Amino acid sequence: FPSHDTRIKESTEVRNERMSRMDMVKAATTEDFEDFKIEGQLWLTQYGFDDEMCHAYGIAECDTGLMLPVYGINLSGGVATTGCQVRNYGGKGPKYVTYTDCHYSYLHNDKDCIVLTEDLLSSYKLHWAGWPTLCLLGTKLALGAQRIVTEKYKRAILWLDDDAAGHDAALKLLRELSPVLPGLTAIFNKQPKEIDIETLQTMEL
DSSP states (O other): OOOHHHHHHHHEEEEOOOOOHHHHHHHOSBOOGGGSOHHHHHHHHTTTOOHHHHHHTTOEEOSSEEEEEEEEEOTTSOEEEEEEEEEEOSSSSOSEEEEESSOSEEEOOSOSEEEEESSHHHHHHHHHTTOOEEEOSSSOOOHHHHHHHHHHOSEEEEEOOSSHHHHHHHHHHHHHHTTTOTTEEEOOSSOGGGSOHHHHHHOOO
16 A cells, blocks of 8 residues: 555645635636535535635635635735635546645634644634634645744644544654644544534633
8 A cells, every 4th residue: 555645645736836816716617605516515514614614714616626725924914815725526636736835824813722734624614613723734834834833822732634644743743843832732533624613612622
């Protein structure tokens, strides 16, 4: 069997090119959840996403699949779209193609504990439930993302995918970041997107 790293390379592709919100609007065939192809609707609804949540986070559909926005901070400190990740509908090639030069997605609020996720849907869902989130867009922590975590938050929680690759990555990040972020912990159970909103809102981390 191929290694975890090999499987990741086969299923994802990162293109270091920024995609603005305007670029996404131009590429979109529809921004209405009800008009998404059934494959896209089923994938989103299994994780509790509806029209309201999709609209809030700018999820749209293009010719090849669903476009999931990547978020960052602009010069004035506000939220800005820094790219997107396309989840392709079947066919050949990688399942996910990420268009960004940022290498993480950040959604903030006023809590002092941030949750680090591996995938965008988990990031959106946690943020909808009231948590600041930083999506790694994989299992590595970019330097810019590390600065956000260490400079803005007292505590951070790693909540990556509930598989061998996700667990290994979380343990590695715990070793690397604990000296600079003593309040760092990790969760090794399910994925945030698999948990209902009410539970995410009321859980104590």
